[in-house]
Amino acid sequence: MGDTLHTLENPVRKEERSLPLYDSPPVIETVLGFQFLPIDRFSLLHLGLFWSSVKQDYPKFQIKPPLNPIVEQFEYLKVPAQVLELDLVKEPEVRCWLIDQRENHLVQIQKDRFHFNWKKVTGDEIYPKYDTCRPRFRREWERFSQFLVDEKLGSAQVTQCEVTYVNHLEMGLGWNSYSELHKVFTGLASMSDRKLLREPEHLSLNYVYVIPGKKGRLHIDVRPGIRREGGTQIIQLQMTARGKPASNQLDDLLGWLDLGHEWIVNGFTDFTTQYMHTIWGRKL
Amino acid sequence: MPDVQYVDSPEVQNSEILWRIVPPNYIQIVSDSGTSTIRISEGAFVTREMSVFRASRITKDDALRRFPPGSIVAAFPASLARDLPPAGAGCILVLDPADSSHVLVCDKDNPHKRLKGSQANTFRRGATLV
Amino acid sequence: MSSVAYAHEAQSVEVFTAPRLTHFHREVISQLFKKQNMDQNWDGYGSSPPSRELIDRAVNLTIMLNFDETTQGQALALEGGGVQIECSKGNRELHFSLFPEGTVEYLKLEQGHTVDEGPVYSTSQVRDLELWFD
Numbered sequence: 001m002g003d004t005l006h007t008l009e010n011p012v013r014k015e016e017r018s019l020p021l022y023d024s025p026p027v028i029e030t031v032l033g034f035q036f037l038p039i040d041r042f043s044l045l046h047l048g049l050f051w052s053s054v055k056q057d058y059p060k061f062q063i064k065p066p067l068n069p070i071v072e073q074f075e076y077l078k079v080p081a082q083v084l085e086l087d088l089v090k091e092p093e094v095r096c097w098l099i100d101q102r103e104n105h106l107v108q109i110q111k112d113r114f115h116f117n118w119k120k121v122t123g124d125e126i127y128p129k130y131d132t133c134r135p136r137f138r139r140e141w142e143r144f145s146q147f148l149v150d151e152k153l154g155s156a157q158v159t160q161c162e163v164t165y166v167n168h169l170e171m172g173l174g175w176n177s178y179s180e181l182h183k184v185f186t187g188l189a190s191m192s193d194r195k196l197l198r199e200p201e202h203l204s205l206n207y208v209y210v211i212p213g214k215k216g217r218l219h220i221d222v223r224p225g226i227r228r229e230g231g232t233q234i235i236q237l238q239m240t241a242r243g244k245p246a247s248n249q250l251d252d253l254l255g256w257l258d259l260g261h262e263w264i265v266n267g268f269t270d271f272t273t274q275y276m277h278t279i280w281g282r283k284l
Numbered sequence: 285m286p287d288v289q290y291v292d293s294p295e296v297q298n299s300e301i302l303w304r305i306v307p308p309n310y311i312q313i314v315s316d317s318g319t320s321t322i323r324i325s326e327g328a329f330v331t332r333e334m335s336v337f338r339a340s341r342i343t344k345d346d347a348l349r350r351f352p353p354g355s356i357v358a359a360f361p362a363s364l365a366r367d368l369p370p371a372g373a374g375c376i377l378v379l380d381p382a383d384s385s386h387v388l389v390c391d392k393d394n395p396h397k398r399l400k401g402s403q404a405n406t407f408r409r410g411a412t413l414v
Numbered sequence: 415m416s417s418v419a420y421a422h423e424a425q426s427v428e429v430f431t432a433p434r435l436t437h438f439h440r441e442v443i444s445q446l447f448k449k450q451n452m453d454q455n456w457d458g459y460g461s462s463p464p465s466r467e468l469i470d471r472a473v474n475l476t477i478m479l480n481f482d483e484t485t486q487g488q489a490l491a492l493e494g495g496g497v498q499i500e501c502s503k504g505n506r507e508l509h510f511s512l513f514p515e516g517t518v519e520y521l522k523l524e525q526g527h528t529v530d531e532g533p534v535y536s537t538s539q540v541r542d543l544e545l546w547f548d
Binding site: 166225 | 422430445
């Protein structure tokens with residue numbers, strides 16, 4: 001595991017990568033993104049302007065409520081006194097989804113966030129791999145950054161980098177009930193020997209791991225759900241790596257995404273069983 | 285249907301058999317002690333101006349032609365539609381002026397109103413699957 | 415309460431999650447979501463598939479029902495764009511029909527015979543129906 005630890009703590013050059021590889025991983029969506037200090041003068045009009053500049057690639061859009069900031073803190077803060085604040089909102093805050101024609105790719109923009117999503121739509125798509133998503137994310141981020149400069153809005157000061165992988169473990173593929181999830185996740189024991197607590201009605205699992213050097217955290221969330229598209233009953237395994245980049249330089253920002261990606265892929269492999277790895281066609 | 289008078293058509297006699305085509309959505313296969321039974325939901329009859337065919341005026345193949353594969357025929361006598369509750373559904377039978385094999389089963393008091401669950405259940409219980 | 419909650423903030427794939435879903439809820443909700451992808455004229459009578467909004471209402475009604483794994487549940491589409499939730503246990507059935515115009519109706523069956531029916535207009539009425547059913 002020594003080489004792996006080295007890999008996890010430092011960005012790895014492409015030719016040295018030895019991350020686990022799967023033929024058919026259960027990943028259904030990936031999100032690469034940055035949070036940044038709010039761009040004060042960034043308004044609804046700028047969202048529309050930006051969209052018009054990328055409309056050829058992203059002809060569809062949706063308006064969503066904004067996401068709250070989430071910052072990985074490592075200093076223990078004193079709990080502040082409760083203060084009631086009243087903010088006068090000048091204009092509604094929104095998040096804009098810019099969606100490509102096939103709806104596999106999505107750019108999410110709000111005044112303090114930029115995300116790029118890939119997702120399965122038909123179910124037949126093959127996950128394009130991080131090495132394909134990363135340059136596309138870079139292209140979109142650079143396009144957005146240039147837009148900010150052109151509109152004299154300055155540059156985004158990134159505070160957090162974030163990588164999320166959403167995996168859908170479908171009932172019937174390796175497991176058939178919640179009492180069988182020891183077949184899926186390492187660290188769970190079989191319930192068959194129990195006298196009383198054998199078939200749970202519901203479960204949820206949450207784990208948080210610190211990325212060494214306080215570079216961030218890996219969050220693992222497991223919960224049952226029903227995918228709206230197709231009504232499939234699933235266990236959703238969601239892994240999010242989030243942390244502060246070394247600087248606002250693009251290389252450091254993308255380097256943090258690489259680190260987050262490695263933690264997610266290695267973490268996914270650690271967290272799930274060899275039995276499931278076989279089902280997913282592990283190659284490396 | 286355009287130009288239709290929503291009144292009961294005496295040409296459709298009480299003894300006549302009517303067919304309601306039931307798409308697969310409403311069909312359940314129920315297994316019990318090794319035997320399987322086809323059961324249909326009363327939802328198959330929950331509609332306004334329920335469209336049915338006169339068995340004497342159309343073949344089963346022709347009746348099923350425009351419906352999804354796996355659809356089945358639920359057959360019931362016209363009297364089941366006309367008789368008042370609890371024996372029947374308390375409906376009128378409106379003949380389609382453009383197609384003598386086609387009939388609309390409509391609520392007697394308000395022909396354009398959706399049939400109630402109890403009326404639909406009457407049809408479900410009284411129908412034979414053909 | 416929104417009936418379809420994203421499990422993660424930046425996620426776009428829609429996944430319904432709730433703190434407590436029994437086998438009954440999961441089965442019915444799964445079948446409701448499947449109805450969204452039905453074809454136009456799925457029944458041969460020209461019916462549209464149920465709308466997203468109607469399915470959300472049906473999901474909201476489903477999660478209100480305190481039924482466990484002893485209750486069988488299924489969901490089916492109705493002619494004209496409605497949906498029906500059918501609950502069965504022993505010799506009793508309780509059906510809820512939701513229609514595009516916003517109305518909801520119930521039907522009580524015992525050994526297949528109609529016991530009662532009517533519009534659904536309040537949460538407390540749903541609780542009374544549950545009491546009869548259970």
